[in-house]
Amino acid sequence: MSEQEHDPSNERDAAFVERVSRGYGPPARSDAERAAFDARLRERLEQHSSAGSWVGRLVPALVVAAVASMLFLVRSEPTAPTEPAPAVVASTQTTKLVLPSSPAEALMALADDDSEGIAESLPDDYAAIESLLLGS
Amino acid sequence: MSGPVAEVDFDAFVGEHRDKAISLAWRLLGGDRAAAEDVAQESFVRANRGLGSFRGEAKLSTWFYRIVVNEAHRYRRRSWFEGLLGGDVTEDLAAPECEGPDVLLRGRIAQALLALPRGQREAFVLVHLEGFTVREAAAISGRAEGTLKSHLHRALRALRERLADLDPSHADQASRGAHQAQGTPHSVRETSGS
Numbered sequence: 663m664s665e666q667e668h669d670p671s672n673e674r675d676a677a678f679v680e681r682v683s684r685g686y687g688p689p690a691r692s693d694a695e696r697a698a699f700d701a702r703l704r705e706r707l708e709q710h711s712s713a714g715s716w717v718g719r720l721v722p723a724l725v726v727a728a729v730a731s732m733l734f735l736v737r738s739e740p741t742a743p744t745e746p747a748p749a750v751v752a753s754t755q756t757t758k759l760v761l762p763s764s765p766a767e768a769l770m771a772l773a774d775d776d777s778e779g780i781a782e783s784l785p786d787d788y789a790a791i792e793s794l795l796l797g798s
Numbered sequence: 799m800s801g802p803v804a805e806v807d808f809d810a811f812v813g814e815h816r817d818k819a820i821s822l823a824w825r826l827l828g829g830d831r832a833a834a835e836d837v838a839q840e841s842f843v844r845a846n847r848g849l850g851s852f853r854g855e856a857k858l859s860t861w862f863y864r865i866v867v868n869e870a871h872r873y874r875r876r877s878w879f880e881g882l883l884g885g886d887v888t889e890d891l892a893a894p895e896c897e898g899p900d901v902l903l904r905g906r907i908a909q910a911l912l913a914l915p916r917g918q919r920e921a922f923v924l925v926h927l928e929g930f931t932v933r934e935a936a937a938i939s940g941r942a943e944g945t946l947k948s949h950l951h952r953a954l955r956a957l958r959e960r961l962a963d964l965d966p967s968h969a970d971q972a973s974r975g976a977h978q979a980q981g982t983p984h985s986v987r988e989t990s991g992s
Contacts, residue, residue, distance in 0.1 A: 674966065675954060679926045681964045682957065685900070686907040686927065688824040688834065691817060699820075700812060703839050710843055 806849055806858070812842055815859065818928070819866050825923045826870040828908040837873050841866040860937045863930075867920055867938055910960040914953055917941065921949035922957070 691699075819841055824834035845862050852861060911919050917939070924935035925946075936946040958965050 677966045678954075678958060678961075678964060681966075682907055682961065683927050685903045685964070686825065686829070686911075688821050688829075688831070691820070696816065699816060699835060699839070700809075702835075703812065703842055706839055706843055707846060710847075 808846060808849070811845075811858075811862075815862060816842075819863070822863065822866050822923065822928050823870050825911070825927050826867065826919065827873065828912050829904055833873060833877075837866065837869045841869045844869070856937060860934060863938045864940065867924075871916065907961065910957050913960070914956055917945075917949045918953035918956065921946050922953040925950055926954075 816838070819838040820834050823837040823841075824831065827833045827837065841862070844865050848865075852858065911922065914922070920939050921935060921941075924930045924938060925932060930938065932943055932946055932950075936943045939946065941949070
Protein backbone atom coordinates (compact mmCIF):
# COMPACT_ATOMS: atom_id res chain seq x y z
CA MET A 663 0.00 0.00 0.00
CA SER A 664 1.53 3.34 -1.00
CA GLU A 665 1.48 5.87 1.79
CA GLN A 666 1.35 8.65 -0.76
CA GLU A 667 -1.83 7.40 -2.41
CA HIS A 668 -3.48 5.89 0.67
CA ASP A 669 -3.00 7.92 3.84
CA PRO A 670 -5.55 7.52 6.66
CA SER A 671 -6.63 10.93 7.86
CA ASN A 672 -5.08 10.38 11.24
CA GLU A 673 -3.38 7.83 13.46
CA ARG A 674 -6.71 6.83 14.96
CA ASP A 675 -8.05 5.70 11.60
CA ALA A 676 -4.85 3.81 10.91
CA ALA A 677 -4.99 2.03 14.26
CA PHE A 678 -8.63 1.04 13.77
CA VAL A 679 -8.00 -0.22 10.24
CA GLU A 680 -4.99 -2.19 11.48
CA ARG A 681 -7.12 -3.92 14.14
CA VAL A 682 -9.81 -4.79 11.61
CA SER A 683 -7.23 -6.09 9.16
CA ARG A 684 -5.58 -8.26 11.84
CA GLY A 685 -8.93 -9.61 12.99
CA TYR A 686 -10.33 -10.37 9.56
CA GLY A 687 -8.14 -12.25 7.15
CA PRO A 688 -8.15 -15.65 5.45
CA PRO A 689 -6.10 -18.47 6.97
CA ALA A 690 -2.70 -19.06 5.40
CA ARG A 691 -2.67 -21.57 2.55
CA SER A 692 -0.29 -24.50 2.37
CA ASP A 693 1.42 -25.64 -0.83
CA ALA A 694 -0.83 -28.71 -0.84
CA GLU A 695 -3.93 -26.52 -0.71
CA ARG A 696 -2.61 -24.39 -3.56
CA ALA A 697 -1.93 -27.49 -5.64
CA ALA A 698 -5.44 -28.80 -4.90
CA PHE A 699 -6.94 -25.45 -5.98
CA ASP A 700 -4.96 -25.54 -9.23
CA ALA A 701 -6.04 -29.12 -9.92
CA ARG A 702 -9.73 -28.25 -9.39
CA LEU A 703 -9.31 -25.21 -11.64
CA ARG A 704 -7.83 -27.35 -14.41
CA GLU A 705 -10.82 -29.73 -14.16
CA ARG A 706 -13.20 -26.79 -14.31
CA LEU A 707 -11.48 -25.38 -17.39
CA GLU A 708 -11.65 -28.78 -19.09
CA GLN A 709 -15.36 -29.11 -18.27
CA HIS A 710 -16.08 -25.67 -19.68
CA SER A 711 -14.21 -26.36 -22.91
CA SER A 712 -15.82 -29.81 -23.43
CA ALA A 713 -19.31 -28.48 -22.77
CA GLY A 714 -18.97 -26.18 -25.75
CA SER A 715 -19.39 -22.46 -26.05
CA TRP A 716 -22.02 -20.58 -24.08
CA VAL A 717 -23.95 -20.16 -27.31
CA GLY A 718 -24.20 -23.91 -27.66
CA ARG A 719 -25.67 -24.09 -24.17
CA LEU A 720 -27.96 -21.11 -24.59
CA VAL A 721 -29.73 -22.19 -27.80
CA PRO A 722 -31.42 -25.33 -26.40
CA ALA A 723 -32.55 -23.34 -23.36
CA LEU A 724 -34.11 -20.70 -25.62
CA VAL A 725 -35.88 -23.38 -27.68
CA VAL A 726 -37.36 -24.95 -24.56
CA ALA A 727 -38.46 -21.53 -23.30
CA ALA A 728 -40.09 -20.70 -26.65
CA VAL A 729 -41.92 -24.02 -26.84
CA ALA A 730 -43.06 -23.74 -23.23
CA SER A 731 -44.46 -20.27 -24.00
CA MET A 732 -46.31 -21.62 -27.03
CA LEU A 733 -47.77 -24.48 -24.99
CA PHE A 734 -48.92 -22.03 -22.35
CA LEU A 735 -50.63 -19.83 -24.94
CA VAL A 736 -52.35 -22.80 -26.60
CA ARG A 737 -53.65 -24.21 -23.32
CA SER A 738 -54.85 -20.87 -22.00
CA GLU A 739 -57.53 -20.40 -24.71
CA PRO A 740 -60.84 -19.75 -22.91
CA THR A 741 -63.14 -22.78 -22.65
CA ALA A 742 -66.24 -23.57 -20.61
CA PRO A 743 -66.15 -27.35 -20.46
CA THR A 744 -69.16 -29.30 -19.29
CA GLU A 745 -67.01 -32.36 -19.00
CA PRO A 746 -63.31 -32.78 -18.18
CA ALA A 747 -60.95 -31.92 -21.08
CA PRO A 748 -59.53 -35.24 -22.30
CA ALA A 749 -56.02 -33.74 -22.82
CA VAL A 750 -55.46 -33.45 -19.05
CA VAL A 751 -54.05 -36.45 -17.24
CA ALA A 752 -56.05 -36.81 -14.03
CA SER A 753 -55.17 -38.80 -10.97
CA THR A 754 -57.58 -39.59 -8.13
CA GLN A 755 -56.92 -36.38 -6.20
CA THR A 756 -54.65 -34.14 -8.26
CA THR A 757 -54.14 -33.14 -11.83
CA LYS A 758 -50.73 -34.02 -13.21
CA LEU A 759 -49.05 -31.82 -15.80
CA VAL A 760 -46.27 -33.65 -17.60
CA LEU A 761 -43.50 -31.26 -18.65
CA PRO A 762 -41.25 -32.07 -21.62
CA SER A 763 -37.74 -33.01 -20.58
CA SER A 764 -36.07 -32.01 -23.85
CA PRO A 765 -36.66 -29.68 -26.80
CA ALA A 766 -37.42 -32.66 -29.06
CA GLU A 767 -40.02 -33.99 -26.65
CA ALA A 768 -41.56 -30.52 -26.33
CA LEU A 769 -41.93 -30.27 -30.11
CA MET A 770 -43.47 -33.75 -30.28
CA ALA A 771 -45.92 -32.79 -27.52
CA LEU A 772 -46.97 -29.73 -29.52
CA ALA A 773 -47.48 -31.85 -32.62
CA ASP A 774 -49.53 -34.36 -30.64
CA ASP A 775 -51.78 -31.77 -29.01
CA ASP A 776 -55.40 -32.82 -29.51
CA SER A 777 -57.26 -29.56 -30.07
CA GLU A 778 -60.49 -31.40 -30.97
CA GLY A 779 -61.03 -31.84 -27.27
CA ILE A 780 -61.86 -28.16 -27.07
CA ALA A 781 -64.69 -28.40 -29.64
CA GLU A 782 -66.20 -31.42 -27.85
CA SER A 783 -66.44 -29.43 -24.64
CA LEU A 784 -68.46 -26.52 -26.08
CA PRO A 785 -71.63 -25.85 -24.12
CA ASP A 786 -74.92 -26.85 -25.78
CA ASP A 787 -76.01 -23.33 -26.81
CA TYR A 788 -72.69 -22.73 -28.61
CA ALA A 789 -72.85 -26.14 -30.25
CA ALA A 790 -76.37 -25.29 -31.44
CA ILE A 791 -75.25 -22.22 -33.38
CA GLU A 792 -71.98 -23.75 -34.58
CA SER A 793 -73.58 -24.77 -37.86
CA LEU A 794 -74.85 -21.20 -38.43
CA LEU A 795 -71.34 -19.80 -37.84
CA LEU A 796 -69.85 -22.27 -40.28
CA GLY A 797 -72.42 -21.25 -42.90
CA SER A 798 -73.92 -24.66 -43.49
CA MET B 799 -2.76 1.19 -25.69
CA SER B 800 -4.47 -1.00 -28.28
CA GLY B 801 -3.91 -4.19 -30.19
CA PRO B 802 -3.79 -7.80 -29.02
CA VAL B 803 -1.95 -8.58 -25.80
CA ALA B 804 1.04 -10.85 -26.03
CA GLU B 805 0.16 -14.45 -25.21
CA VAL B 806 -0.27 -14.89 -21.48
CA ASP B 807 1.15 -17.89 -19.64
CA PHE B 808 -2.09 -18.79 -17.88
CA ASP B 809 -0.50 -21.14 -15.34
CA ALA B 810 1.90 -18.40 -14.32
CA PHE B 811 -1.01 -15.94 -14.19
CA VAL B 812 -2.88 -18.25 -11.82
CA GLY B 813 0.17 -18.72 -9.65
CA GLU B 814 0.71 -14.98 -9.42
CA HIS B 815 -2.88 -14.02 -8.56
CA ARG B 816 -4.34 -17.09 -6.86
CA ASP B 817 -3.78 -16.13 -3.24
CA LYS B 818 -4.89 -12.52 -3.66
CA ALA B 819 -8.01 -13.56 -5.60
CA ILE B 820 -9.03 -15.96 -2.83
CA SER B 821 -8.22 -13.40 -0.13
CA LEU B 822 -10.24 -10.68 -1.87
CA ALA B 823 -13.22 -13.00 -2.38
CA TRP B 824 -12.92 -14.28 1.20
CA ARG B 825 -13.14 -10.75 2.59
CA LEU B 826 -16.01 -9.76 0.31
CA LEU B 827 -18.01 -12.88 1.18
CA GLY B 828 -17.87 -12.71 4.96
CA GLY B 829 -15.11 -15.22 5.52
CA ASP B 830 -16.75 -18.14 3.69
CA ARG B 831 -13.74 -20.21 2.58
CA ALA B 832 -15.61 -22.54 0.21
CA ALA B 833 -17.44 -19.63 -1.43
CA ALA B 834 -14.20 -17.68 -1.80
CA GLU B 835 -12.51 -20.58 -3.60
CA ASP B 836 -15.55 -21.06 -5.82
CA VAL B 837 -15.57 -17.38 -6.76
CA ALA B 838 -11.82 -17.33 -7.37
CA GLN B 839 -12.03 -20.38 -9.61
CA GLU B 840 -14.95 -18.98 -11.58
CA SER B 841 -13.02 -15.72 -11.98
CA PHE B 842 -10.04 -17.56 -13.43
CA VAL B 843 -12.34 -19.45 -15.79
CA ARG B 844 -13.85 -16.17 -17.01
CA ALA B 845 -10.42 -14.62 -17.33
CA ASN B 846 -9.24 -17.61 -19.34
CA ARG B 847 -12.16 -17.14 -21.73
CA GLY B 848 -11.71 -13.38 -21.96
CA LEU B 849 -7.93 -13.20 -22.34
CA GLY B 850 -8.19 -13.62 -26.06
CA SER B 851 -10.24 -10.45 -26.39
CA PHE B 852 -8.37 -8.43 -23.76
CA ARG B 853 -6.82 -5.47 -25.56
CA GLY B 854 -4.74 -3.99 -22.79
CA GLU B 855 -6.89 -0.95 -22.13
CA ALA B 856 -6.18 -1.47 -18.45
CA LYS B 857 -3.63 -3.40 -16.46
CA LEU B 858 -4.25 -7.13 -16.71
CA SER B 859 -4.38 -7.46 -12.93
CA THR B 860 -6.90 -4.59 -12.63
CA TRP B 861 -9.08 -6.26 -15.23
CA PHE B 862 -8.83 -9.61 -13.46
CA TYR B 863 -9.64 -8.29 -9.97
CA ARG B 864 -12.65 -6.49 -11.39
CA ILE B 865 -13.85 -9.94 -12.51
CA VAL B 866 -13.29 -11.23 -8.97
CA VAL B 867 -15.25 -8.36 -7.41
CA ASN B 868 -18.14 -8.79 -9.86
CA GLU B 869 -18.15 -12.55 -9.41
CA ALA B 870 -18.30 -12.17 -5.62
CA HIS B 871 -21.27 -9.84 -5.98
CA ARG B 872 -22.93 -12.30 -8.35
CA TYR B 873 -22.36 -15.13 -5.86
CA ARG B 874 -23.97 -13.16 -3.03
CA ARG B 875 -26.95 -12.24 -5.16
CA ARG B 876 -27.42 -15.88 -6.23
CA SER B 877 -27.22 -17.05 -2.61
CA TRP B 878 -29.78 -14.46 -1.61
CA PHE B 879 -32.24 -15.64 -4.26
CA GLU B 880 -31.65 -19.28 -3.33
CA GLY B 881 -32.34 -18.35 0.24
CA LEU B 882 -35.64 -16.81 -0.77
CA LEU B 883 -36.61 -19.97 -2.63
CA GLY B 884 -36.17 -22.24 0.28
CA GLY B 885 -33.07 -21.73 2.31
CA ASP B 886 -32.05 -19.48 5.14
CA VAL B 887 -32.04 -15.85 4.01
CA THR B 888 -29.50 -14.76 6.60
CA GLU B 889 -25.85 -14.59 5.64
CA ASP B 890 -24.31 -18.02 5.94
CA LEU B 891 -20.85 -17.51 7.38
CA ALA B 892 -18.45 -20.40 7.23
CA ALA B 893 -18.60 -22.56 10.33
CA PRO B 894 -15.57 -21.81 12.47
CA GLU B 895 -13.07 -24.62 12.66
CA CYS B 896 -12.74 -23.98 16.36
CA GLU B 897 -14.29 -21.68 18.87
CA GLY B 898 -12.38 -18.80 20.30
CA PRO B 899 -12.26 -15.02 20.55
CA ASP B 900 -10.46 -14.74 17.18
CA VAL B 901 -13.26 -16.52 15.38
CA LEU B 902 -15.91 -14.50 17.18
CA LEU B 903 -14.13 -11.26 16.30
CA ARG B 904 -13.85 -12.39 12.70
CA GLY B 905 -17.58 -13.07 12.66
CA ARG B 906 -18.38 -9.62 14.05
CA ILE B 907 -16.19 -7.88 11.48
CA ALA B 908 -17.69 -10.00 8.70
CA GLN B 909 -21.21 -9.08 9.75
CA ALA B 910 -20.29 -5.41 10.00
CA LEU B 911 -18.82 -5.45 6.48
CA LEU B 912 -21.74 -7.36 5.00
CA ALA B 913 -24.10 -4.78 6.48
CA LEU B 914 -22.43 -2.03 4.44
CA PRO B 915 -23.75 -1.04 1.02
CA ARG B 916 -21.88 -2.73 -1.79
CA GLY B 917 -19.84 0.32 -2.82
CA GLN B 918 -18.61 1.02 0.70
CA ARG B 919 -17.80 -2.62 1.40
CA GLU B 920 -15.81 -3.01 -1.80
CA ALA B 921 -13.96 0.26 -1.26
CA PHE B 922 -12.99 -0.66 2.30
CA VAL B 923 -11.91 -4.19 1.45
CA LEU B 924 -9.93 -3.18 -1.64
CA VAL B 925 -8.06 -0.28 -0.06
CA HIS B 926 -7.81 -0.97 3.66
CA LEU B 927 -7.71 -4.77 3.73
CA GLU B 928 -6.22 -5.80 0.41
CA GLY B 929 -3.81 -2.89 0.04
CA PHE B 930 -4.81 -1.53 -3.36
CA THR B 931 -4.22 2.16 -3.95
CA VAL B 932 -7.25 4.42 -4.29
CA ARG B 933 -6.55 4.70 -8.03
CA GLU B 934 -6.34 0.92 -8.44
CA ALA B 935 -9.45 0.33 -6.33
CA ALA B 936 -11.38 2.89 -8.36
CA ALA B 937 -10.39 1.14 -11.60
CA ILE B 938 -11.24 -2.29 -10.18
CA SER B 939 -14.65 -1.24 -8.89
CA GLY B 940 -15.41 0.89 -11.94
CA ARG B 941 -15.94 4.08 -9.97
CA ALA B 942 -14.44 7.55 -10.02
CA GLU B 943 -11.70 8.19 -7.49
CA GLY B 944 -13.78 10.86 -5.78
CA THR B 945 -16.68 8.46 -5.41
CA LEU B 946 -14.38 5.79 -4.03
CA LYS B 947 -12.93 8.16 -1.45
CA SER B 948 -16.45 9.08 -0.36
CA HIS B 949 -17.30 5.38 0.01
CA LEU B 950 -14.13 4.85 2.05
CA HIS B 951 -14.97 7.70 4.41
CA ARG B 952 -18.53 6.47 4.99
CA ALA B 953 -17.45 2.85 5.39
CA LEU B 954 -14.90 3.80 8.00
CA ARG B 955 -17.45 5.84 9.93
CA ALA B 956 -20.07 3.05 9.82
CA LEU B 957 -17.61 0.36 10.86
CA ARG B 958 -16.31 2.42 13.76
CA GLU B 959 -19.85 2.75 15.04
CA ARG B 960 -20.51 -0.99 14.80
CA LEU B 961 -17.09 -2.06 16.02
CA ALA B 962 -16.60 0.69 18.56
CA ASP B 963 -14.65 -1.56 20.92
CA LEU B 964 -11.95 -1.95 18.27
CA ASP B 965 -11.51 1.81 18.07
CA PRO B 966 -8.58 2.67 20.40
CA SER B 967 -9.82 6.20 21.08
CA HIS B 968 -13.30 4.95 21.92
CA ALA B 969 -11.95 2.38 24.36
CA ASP B 970 -9.78 5.02 25.93
CA GLN B 971 -12.69 7.46 26.36
CA ALA B 972 -14.94 4.77 27.78
CA SER B 973 -12.33 3.72 30.27
CA ARG B 974 -11.64 7.34 31.29
CA GLY B 975 -15.35 7.96 31.77
CA ALA B 976 -15.86 4.82 33.87
CA HIS B 977 -12.96 5.64 36.14
CA GLN B 978 -14.10 9.23 36.57
CA ALA B 979 -17.56 7.99 37.59
CA GLN B 980 -16.02 5.61 40.12
CA GLY B 981 -13.52 8.15 41.34
CA THR B 982 -10.59 5.78 40.70
CA PRO B 983 -7.34 6.59 38.91
CA HIS B 984 -7.57 6.36 35.14
CA SER B 985 -5.61 3.58 33.44
CA VAL B 986 -5.62 2.60 29.80
CA ARG B 987 -6.61 -0.98 29.11
CA GLU B 988 -6.39 -2.87 25.90
CA THR B 989 -9.55 -4.53 24.57
CA SER B 990 -9.53 -7.38 22.13
CA GLY B 991 -13.13 -7.45 21.17
CA SER B 992 -16.01 -9.32 22.77
